[in-house]
Amino acid sequence: MIKKNICLKKYTTLKIGGRAKYFVNANNIKEIKEAINYAEKNNIPFFVLGNGSNVLINSDDYPGLVIRIVGGEILLANNCVIVDAGVFLSDLIVFCTKNNLSGIEWASGIPATVGGSIYGNAGCFGKSMVDNVIWVDVLNIKTKKIERYKNKECKFGYRESFFKKNPYLIILRAKLKFKKSDSTKIKAEIKKCLDLRRKKQVVGFSAGSVFKNYQFKNQKEKKEFLNNFPELGKFVFNNVIATGILLDSVKLKGLKVGNAMVAPNHANFIINNGSATSKDVLDIIDIAKKKIKQKFKIEIKEEIIFLGFKTIDKKE
Numbered sequence: 001m002i003k004k005n006i007c008l009k010k011y012t013t014l015k016i017g018g019r020a021k022y023f024v025n026a027n028n029i030k031e032i033k034e035a036i037n038y039a040e041k042n043n044i045p046f047f048v049l050g051n052g053s054n055v056l057i058n059s060d061d062y063p064g065l066v067i068r069i070v071g072g073e074i075l076l077a078n079n080c081v082i083v084d085a086g087v088f089l090s091d092l093i094v095f096c097t098k099n100n101l102s103g104i105e106w107a108s109g110i111p112a113t114v115g116g117s118i119y120g121n122a123g124c125f126g127k128s129m130v131d132n133v134i135w136v137d138v139l140n141i142k143t144k145k146i147e148r149y150k151n152k153e154c155k156f157g158y159r160e161s162f163f164k165k166n167p168y169l170i171i172l173r174a175k176l177k178f179k180k181s182d183s184t185k186i187k188a189e190i191k192k193c194l195d196l197r198r199k200k201q202v203v204g205f206s207a208g209s210v211f212k213n214y215q216f217k218n219q220k221e222k223k224e225f226l227n228n229f230p231e232l233g234k235f236v237f238n239n240v241i242a243t244g245i246l247l248d249s250v251k252l253k254g255l256k257v258g259n260a261m262v263a264p265n266h267a268n269f270i271i272n273n274g275s276a277t278s279k280d281v282l283d284i285i286d287i288a289k290k291k292i293k294q295k296f297k298i299e300i301k302e303e304i305i306f307l308g309f310k311t312i313d314k315k316e
């Protein structure tokens with residue numbers, strides 16, 4: 001059922017966002033199709049939301065329809081599962097543990113849906129969704145048909161996928177692969193991942209890492225960087241440096257704008273202290289980008305997804 005004027009704050013982990021003019025919880029294909037039809041018939045924009053753990057929503061009202069895909073089923077298929085997009089990673093992990101399936105423990109503690117995680121190829125500890133996906137079923141809203149994308153066709157990269165570049169594809173469900181193990185070993189691995197996560201845990205409302213880690217464009221850029229900042233050399237792995245390290249070196253930790261602040265223990269996390277607005281967060285993002293550009297002559301890119309900002313919606 002389509003609801004009106006729904007406050008979006010509570011549907012995001014950052015707890016920021018104005019009201020959506022139209023809002024619907026859709027957790028099966030029929031409801032998703034109905035929601036799209038509604039938006040098209042009424043000529044209004046729409047946005048698909050998972051658990052809202054990687055989004056910054058404008059504090060001003062959104063004039064379109066938010067389709068929140070949360071909930072669904074998990075089916076066992078030998079050492080694989082077929083899982084709906086709206087299923088929480090935490091529920092998937094519990095299901096896999098019960099069924100002695102190993103391979104998704106790394107995702108413990110990520111407050112996300114399967115759909116949102118496939119969209120951004122969520123990952124941690126050197127693993128990501130690309131390692132599990134066999135295929136993904138999507139609703140193509142141009143053709144209204146359901147299409148199946150095999151792993152290679154999903155074009156996964158670092159926090160990237162074909163779906164992220166083609167937002168007319170709505171993720172419906174996926175087949176994920178695992179290895180047979182035993183639940184004691186799986187539980188130990190989950191504990192290990194959660195312990196590691198707790199060590200660098202940020203306390204407060206956040207949307208996870210705000211910026212993607214920085215990938216050097218070429219060897220020349222990396223060499224120049226290492227010449228100019230030899231003290232940061234130990235943080236460069238392959239062609240990548242954690243953006244948190246760069247942000248820390250421009251002294252961003254603890255920076256406050258309005259009611260938003262950079263986490264005191266993790267420079268790539270922005271926290272809402274309770275009543276922060278999207279503008280507070282955008283101002284911090286702006287300061288961060290400028291400081292990095294000034295010191296390192298490089299441009300960092302946001303990992304979080306924007307909704308409701310005329311000029312930056314869906315910006316990467």
Ligand SMILES: Cc1cc2nc3c(=O)[nH]c(=O)nc-3n(C[C@H](O)[C@H](O)[C@H](O)COP(=O)(O)OP(=O)(O)OC[C@H]3O[C@@H](n4cnc5c(N)ncnc54)[C@H](O)[C@@H]3O)c2cc1C
Pocket residue numbers: 013047048049050051052053054055069085086109110111112113114115116117118119120121122123124163169170171172206207208209305
């Ligand atoms: C405390 C914390 C820790 C985190 N740790 C990690 C981490 O370790 N690794 C990591 O990668 N991320 C991490 N994140 C970020 C976030 O959890 C992931 O990016 C996650 O995959 C987003 O999923 P979601 O369901 O919340 O998606 P949302 O935030 O709701 O949406 C994100 C994007 O996905 C799109 N989307 C969602 N569902 C669908 C669908 N069914 N079809 C098409 N598009 C869809 C949305 O339109 C939006 O563009 C963390 C976040 C927090 C708050």
